[in-house]
Structures are given as structure tokens and as C-alpha cells.
Amino acid sequence: MKLLEVESLVTELGEADNWLRAVNGINLTVNAGETYCLVGESGSGKSVTALSIMGLLPADRFRHPDGRAWLHEPGGEALELLSANDEQLRGVRGRRIGMIFQEPMTSLNPVLTIGEQLDEVLRIHRPALNAKARRERILTALGEVLISDPANRILEYPHRLSGGQRQRVMIAMALICEPALLIADEPTTALDVTVQAEILKLMRELQARYGMGMLFITHDFGVVAQIADRVGVMRHGELVESGKTFDVLSNPRHAYTRSLIAALPERLPRSPRPPASTQTLLAVDNLSVYFPIRQGLMRRVVDQFHAVDEVSLQVNAGEVVALVGESGCGKTTLGRALLRLQTTTTGSIHLEGQDITHLSRAEMRPLRRRMQVVFQDPGSSLNPRLPIHTSLIEPMRVHGIGEDDNARTRRAVRFLERVEMPADSLWRYPHEFSGGQRQRLAIARALVLEPRFILCDEITSALDVSVQAGILRLLRELVDEDGIGMLFITHNMGVVDYLADRMAVMHKARLVETGRTAAVMADPQNLHTKTLLDAVPRLNESFLQTRSGRAPTEPETSCQ
Amino acid sequence: MTELSADTEMKQPSQPWTTQVAVSLLGRTSARIGLSWIGLLVIIATFSPFLASSHPLYLVVDGQASSPLLQHMTALDWVWLTGLPMILAIALLPLPLWKKFLSVLVGLGLTAMIAYTVVSPPALVIYEQYRELEATGKVETMIRAPIPYSAKDYLRDYADTGIESPLLTSEQRTHWMGTDENGADVASRMIHASRIALGIGFIATGIALVIGTIIGGLMGYFSGIVDIIGMRLVEIFEAIPTLFLLLSFVAFFGRSIYMMMVIIGITAWSGYARYVRAEFLKLRQQDFVQAAVACGLPLRSILFRHMLPNGLAPLLVATSFGVASAILAEATLSFLGLGLIDDPSWGQLLNQAVQSSTFNWWLAVFPGGAIFLTVFSYNLLGESLRDAVDPHTNRSKRA
Numbered sequence: 001m002k003l004l005e006v007e008s009l010v011t012e013l014g015e016a017d018n019w020l021r022a023v024n025g026i027n028l029t030v031n032a033g034e035t036y037c038l039v040g041e042s043g044s045g046k047s048v049t050a051l052s053i054m055g056l057l058p059a060d061r062f063r064h065p066d067g068r069a070w071l072h073e074p075g076g077e078a079l080e081l082l083s084a085n086d087e088q089l090r091g092v093r094g095r096r097i098g099m100i101f102q103e104p105m106t107s108l109n110p111v112l113t114i115g116e117q118l119d120e121v122l123r124i125h126r127p128a129l130n131a132k133a134r135r136e137r138i139l140t141a142l143g144e145v146l147i148s149d150p151a152n153r154i155l156e157y158p159h160r161l162s163g164g165q166r167q168r169v170m171i172a173m174a175l176i177c178e179p180a181l182l183i184a185d186e187p188t189t190a191l192d193v194t195v196q197a198e199i200l201k202l203m204r205e206l207q208a209r210y211g212m213g214m215l216f217i218t219h220d221f222g223v224v225a226q227i228a229d230r231v232g233v234m235r236h237g238e239l240v241e242s243g244k245t246f247d248v249l250s251n252p253r254h255a256y257t258r259s260l261i262a263a264l265p266e267r268l269p270r271s272p273r274p275p276a277s278t279q280t281l282l283a284v285d286n287l288s289v290y291f292p293i294r295q296g297l298m299r300r301v302v303d304q305f306h307a308v309d310e311v312s313l314q315v316n317a318g319e320v321v322a323l324v325g326e327s328g329c330g331k332t333t334l335g336r337a338l339l340r341l342q343t344t345t346t347g348s349i350h351l352e353g354q355d356i357t358h359l360s361r362a363e364m365r366p367l368r369r370r371m372q373v374v375f376q377d378p379g380s381s382l383n384p385r386l387p388i389h390t391s392l393i394e395p396m397r398v399h400g401i402g403e404d405d406n407a408r409t410r411r412a413v414r415f416l417e418r419v420e421m422p423a424d425s426l427w428r429y430p431h432e433f434s435g436g437q438r439q440r441l442a443i444a445r446a447l448v449l450e451p452r453f454i455l456c457d458e459i460t461s462a463l464d465v466s467v468q469a470g471i472l473r474l475l476r477e478l479v480d481e482d483g484i485g486m487l488f489i490t491h492n493m494g495v496v497d498y499l500a501d502r503m504a505v506m507h508k509a510r511l512v513e514t515g516r517t518a519a520v521m522a523d524p525q526n527l528h529t530k531t532l533l534d535a536v537p538r539l540n541e542s543f544l545q546t547r548s549g550r551a552p553t554e555p556e557t558s559c560q
Numbered sequence: 561m562t563e564l565s566a567d568t569e570m571k572q573p574s575q576p577w578t579t580q581v582a583v584s585l586l587g588r589t590s591a592r593i594g595l596s597w598i599g600l601l602v603i604i605a606t607f608s609p610f611l612a613s614s615h616p617l618y619l620v621v622d623g624q625a626s627s628p629l630l631q632h633m634t635a636l637d638w639v640w641l642t643g644l645p646m647i648l649a650i651a652l653l654p655l656p657l658w659k660k661f662l663s664v665l666v667g668l669g670l671t672a673m674i675a676y677t678v679v680s681p682p683a684l685v686i687y688e689q690y691r692e693l694e695a696t697g698k699v700e701t702m703i704r705a706p707i708p709y710s711a712k713d714y715l716r717d718y719a720d721t722g723i724e725s726p727l728l729t730s731e732q733r734t735h736w737m738g739t740d741e742n743g744a745d746v747a748s749r750m751i752h753a754s755r756i757a758l759g760i761g762f763i764a765t766g767i768a769l770v771i772g773t774i775i776g777g778l779m780g781y782f783s784g785i786v787d788i789i790g791m792r793l794v795e796i797f798e799a800i801p802t803l804f805l806l807l808s809f810v811a812f813f814g815r816s817i818y819m820m821m822v823i824i825g826i827t828a829w830s831g832y833a834r835y836v837r838a839e840f841l842k843l844r845q846q847d848f849v850q851a852a853v854a855c856g857l858p859l860r861s862i863l864f865r866h867m868l869p870n871g872l873a874p875l876l877v878a879t880s881f882g883v884a885s886a887i888l889a890e891a892t893l894s895f896l897g898l899g900l901i902d903d904p905s906w907g908q909l910l911n912q913a914v915q916s917s918t919f920n921w922w923l924a925v926f927p928g929g930a931i932f933l934t935v936f937s938y939n940l941l942g943e944s945l946r947d948a949v950d951p952h953t954n955r956s957k958r959a
Binding site for chain 2: 336339341364365366367368369371372373374375376377380381382383384385386390391394395398399429442445446449
């Protein structure tokens, strides 16, 4: 049965005479009990499509020059959503269409308890129910999303819940009125892989139970493989390819789909590596970082929070070591401690044989040349007020590289070429570059000092998969050709697989497993490593084989 | 929705941030109104001796040409007159902002030193002499300022002087805005008082800004114990009632406009320190600051090149409101009768409006209007600056 039918949807955003076409002629159909995945890179118009259907775009800032979106009611009637008035839309939202957003941290109201927020939805859409019945309904809903002890949880405020639990509450809220259609906009992107796996499993189970249709938006082909019955690939506001998941993923017809799948890090072509060096560049012995927990008027230390606990690690020259783990496991703190950006509690750090653990700020300064860092967020990795030229030249001047600014500029240009950026980038400001370009510039800034060791803190996690592929190739070249040692912090197993020679797995501030990447991937020894690896949604041959015979509407039972 | 903002950001022109803010600021009507009034005030303040003075600009008596106005110009007049072109010239030079700022300070200091050593106007000023000369018919040529009365010319040669409404016309004299209780011309006093209004705003706020930025910056960057001590200091200074402190200082040490500027300055810095601290606390964790530390850059560069320009936006806004409140503080003090005695000030004129048994409307309307317009202009400027530097309001206006 057809549930949602979108016909040549066009959405333009802007105002007055300045309109930007965000969605251009999308056709899609979501059937009951089926999951339709919209996949595409940032800026492709996936979210705008969902918001157009829900009528949630900012008032007066959008228009639909063309297109219709029919929501079919069980009685055979259909509501046209794009031309529906606010009254009609309010009746549909929550009751017929549920929606889940990406960011679990901000999608719940922090000043209301979980129970009150769920109760409000019911009060509005199920006015017939009395307080007791509503409470019953809320408790069942929370039980369905596997929240333990719902009777107490409904009295709690959102900040008491973890990201995964909040997303479960969001799902409960979206499903509490048993909508026919659920629109989920990247619901698992902000979550850890293990939590993501649980949420995806839960969504599949609930869908099977209620026979909902689901419009699922994601950028991750692994997630598509896990959850979609049919998939549509979007680019620049257009649907370039759509079809059954298995067909599209195993035999993509459109060149763009092929390029996207080929850009997945685990599928990137690998060049032969030079022989590994045995020269130890960075050695960490029993390093711990504790944060004191202070209380009371005198701010006495009452306890220690163990962010990094007795970690030992080595990085050789010309080697990439990946540090993986869930969020909050202390991997970023460890990275900052290695660079002496964070004071350490115990343990020692040796850089090329020299103990740098207790050097003062001033003693550390000349050594900064030898160890550099590239950060995660491309939006803040470069000083927005300075042109690229200053960002690149200043560190060279401080470290006495190059005789004068002309020589330094020439050097900067050389490194810009190295990271495949044009020389005229020097005179521009960070806001003029895209995220991927900014990360390249941040890499160039690290490289101008010719460091021996580079720390990369999730540098590709905010980037699109095709941009990520380019950056990963570049990093691999740098390591292989210049013999730089690199510690790559990430949570993306595909990236680890492509880039890392060795990997180290962190769990709750401790290193639980280290070893050669291929060995750990193939045969994880530690339980946490195993859970982590199993949770990664993959697009691999085994998936394609197991899924090949599945009918689109058949309820999913296994969770892979 | 992040996709959209990325798109609009790419289209922005390749200009430094300061230029972008300036362009965006000048595009706003309210900012233009505010800036025009402040600009007008600056011009009036600079050229006030030429606009209102009892001394003729050019005088020929018995075939002898002289310029009493130039002879009677004080050192302060010369500092203003040379300062304005100098500031404009330095502003146009292609220098970094902090170098411009420094050269303006040095330049002003030098001109002040030179002016106060070289210029020595006659100590005894007799305003009546020109009118007497004119009456006796000895004057061959005389060019006077548009308002031929000095701020302290109490018109003693006219026996009947006192408080006069502008509607009261006398054959010998015209006072566009009437006279005050001493018989001085209100228009002239207001023109000369504009210097005090501008000066107290800029200097008091400047002092507060420098102290606040340094203390706030150190608190924000080092946090920990420095922050705790700094915040206690801020709280101590916030507990000081500025007006009462000013009153007691005036009572103990006499009346001096410079003392007022300093006192307003050293009590008003706490707000700026809070702003800078908050910005620095936020910026300290930003990746580009961490990267600057990781590059081994010196502390000076990290604080002033990488952090301060990024945390400047709220400070600029606070500054323009701060200028307005400093002007109000001086006006309040003068209104209470504890401001300057002889030197003109808007608040003091306002005070006279209610001093005598009748309500002297011209002493309320004109100085009150000037205070209102100036404070209003600074507030307009502050509001527009807030919109111009804030990317969120900026975007909602554009997209």
C-alpha cells in the first residue's frame, strides 16, 4: 500500500528575488512497512526534502514552484501536504507522520521531564485518553524502545540520559501515536557505532511490529545496507538513482553512485607500502591523565576522574597508528596529552628518545616543530580572522625557518601544492573554503614545520565520503614519502582499515587491545574490540549475498 | 540545514573581517544616523573656537591687523585642531590596527606636550574690549565667529544680563538659544561643552577597555586560580557605586574633568573584563588556538593575534554602550551641581533649567536634546554593530 507519494517536488529557499533551488524534481514513494533511504552528501537536499514533506521549512523563506506530496490515509483518501494549511499539517504531524532528528542532545526540551514531553504529544493527538491511560501508554512506549525502568525515567530530565537513550526517547515520542510514516533525518549520525547498531536494530523491529513506512535520511552507505528496502541517491537536489537497495548497492548504474561507493574508505585502492621503519618516534609509557573532581567552598579534591589510565603506546617513523574507541573513552585527551597541551598525571612521553613529559612551556616551544596536530572540526581549525598566509607563515617565523618572508611564502606555496591547494589560497580567508579544503589547509599548516610526528584527531569525521577519500589518500602519501609518524584518532573502522598500519583500541580510559590492523580486524581478542567491530555497519560482499533474496516488505528479524 | 549555510558562506567576497563588518555597518540606516551625529559632534568640538568666540578672528584697529582669536587659543584647542587631521591621516595609512592605535596615542601625546609648552594664551581675558572698541568706532575691519560670544563671556558690559529666553530679542544681541543664569550664551556653551561629552566618553571608556581587556584576557586564558582571583576583583569593583565614588572624590579633591574620566574608567572595566573572559574561555578550547599552541607560538601572539580579534565583537558593542553611559554619568554629576564650575557642560546647563523659580525651557530642551541625541547615537551604533558582527542576525537578514 502506498503511504507517501512525492511527485516532482521542487523546493526553493531564499527570499524576495534571490532563490536557491535546493530540491529539484524529486519523485519517490514510500509504502507501508517499507524503508526508503535517501542517501547523499551534504548539500544534496536530503534534509530539505524531508522538511518540505513535513512543512517544517522556515515560513516565508521557501516556495514550491512545482510538485505534490500525497499522504494516503487508510480510507483511500489522500492529503496533499505541500498545499495543506497549518491546521491540517498539525493534525498530520505526530499523529500520521512522526519525525526524528539528528541531534539527540538538542531535540528534547531540557526544562521538561521525559514524561511531560511524551504526555503532551498524547494530550494533543489522543484527547480521548485520560491521565492514567496516557501514563500506561507512555510506559509501554518507553518499554518498547528498551528504556529500562520507565516508571522512574519519566520523572527525569533529558540531561540525565545518554545520547543513545535520548534518541530512544525521541523514537518513543515519534511512535507514541503510532504514525503510519516515520521520517528519520540522520538519527544515528551523532551516536557511537555500538549505540547506532542498537538504535538501527530497534527501528527495524518497531517497523516490523507496526508496519510503518519509513523515510530514512543518511549519508552512510553502511547504514543504508543495514536498514533500507529501497534507496534513492541524491545529488544537487536531484534523485540520480533509485531502486531496491540490493540492486543499487551491488550494481550501481549512475556514475555518481559508483563514485560514492568507491570512495568508501574500505574500498579505496591501496598502493604498496614502503618497508616499515623500526625507529621509534614517539613512545608513551604508562601515561595517565586524571581530572580532579572538586567540591565545596574550598574546592577540595574529592575524587579523580580517570580520563586516560596507564596507556602505553608507540609510534614508529613512517607508520600510522589508529586510536579507536567510543566517544568519551579518552582518546582525544590522550592525544592532547601527547602534545603536552594537557598536563599529565603520571607516566612519560618520549619524542625521538627525549623525555618531554616534564619540560616547561619555554623548553617545549622549540620541540613543537617536531610534533604537529590537525583537529576535527574544519570550521574552527583555522583562525577565521587571519588570511591563510599569516596562519602558515607565522609558525615558520617563530621557529626560524626561511631567511625572510619571501622565502617563507615560497615554502608555504610548496606545501600548498603538496596538499593539492592552489597557491592563491594564501591570500584568502578560511570562510572562503569548503570543509575539505580547510582540512587540507590545516594539514599544510602542520606540514610547513616539517614535523616528525602528526596527531590527527578525527580529521575526516566531519567530511563527506568523497572528500574524505581525497584527504586519506593525501595522508597516506605523506606518511609513505616523508616517513612521518602519525597517530590517527578515529571512530570510523573503514578509515582504520585503509590508513592504519597498527591500531589501538581504547575503552573507558584504558587501552584494551593493540596490534596490526589486519590482525585485529580479522580476529579481535578483546570483547570490546569485538563489539565495536561488529557494530560497524558495513557494505561488504557478505551483506549483499545475505540480503539478495529479501522481499522489500518482509519484516526484518535478524540483526546481522 | 548546514548545507545551506555552507553555500552562502562560499559566496562571500574575499575581504578581511574588519572590512566586512565596516561595509555591513555602513549599510544600516541606524548606524549611518548615529555615525553622522557623532561625526558632526566631532567637527563641532574640534572647531569650537572658530564657531563660537567673543574674540574676533580678524581685527584691524588703527591700521593694525591682528587675530585675537588665534592669540587666545589654548593648548587644548591646538591639540584638538591638530589631533583630528592626524587621526584621519593615520586611519588611512596601511598599517595594522594595533599600530594605528599606538601611533594615534603617541601622536596625541606628542602634540599635547608641544602645545602645552609652546602655547601660552594671555591669562587675563577681557571679552568686553572688542565690543567697546566697536562702540567707540575705532574698528576698521572685524570678522567674528558665527556666534560672537565665548562660553565664559558673561556679557558684563551689558548691565541687564541674566537668564534670557531665545524669544526675548534685544537690539544689540541675538542669542539663538538664549542665555544662562550668568548671562552667557547657551549656544556657545553647548558648542564648547561637546568636547567634554566626547572626551569623557572616549577617554573613560578607553581606560575601562584597556584594563578590562587585559584582566579579562588573562582570566580567560589562564583560568584556574588567576580566574578565581580575577573574578573576585571584578566583583569588588562591581560593588562600587560609581556615582557616590565620584561625589566623594569631587568633595575631597575638587572638581577636575580628568579625575572624573579616570574614576569612571577604573570603575567601568569590570563589564568588559567579563566579556573578554567569557570569549577567551570559549576561544581557548577552539582548535585554531590549540593549533597555535601546538605550533609553539609565543603567548603574546596567541593572546593578541589569535584570540583577541576573535573575541572583539561583543566588546565593540559593549564599548559603544559604555561611551553612552559615561556621557550620562558626567551629565548626571553636573546636573547634581558637582561637575565643573566654570567650564561648560551639558549637564550643568540642564541643571540651570530647574534652578530658578521658573522653568527655563531653552535650558532643558537644547542641552537635554544634545545629551539625548548623543547617547541615542551611540546606542544606535552599538545596536548596528551587534547586528553587523553577529553572523546569526546577519544570515537571517540575508538568507
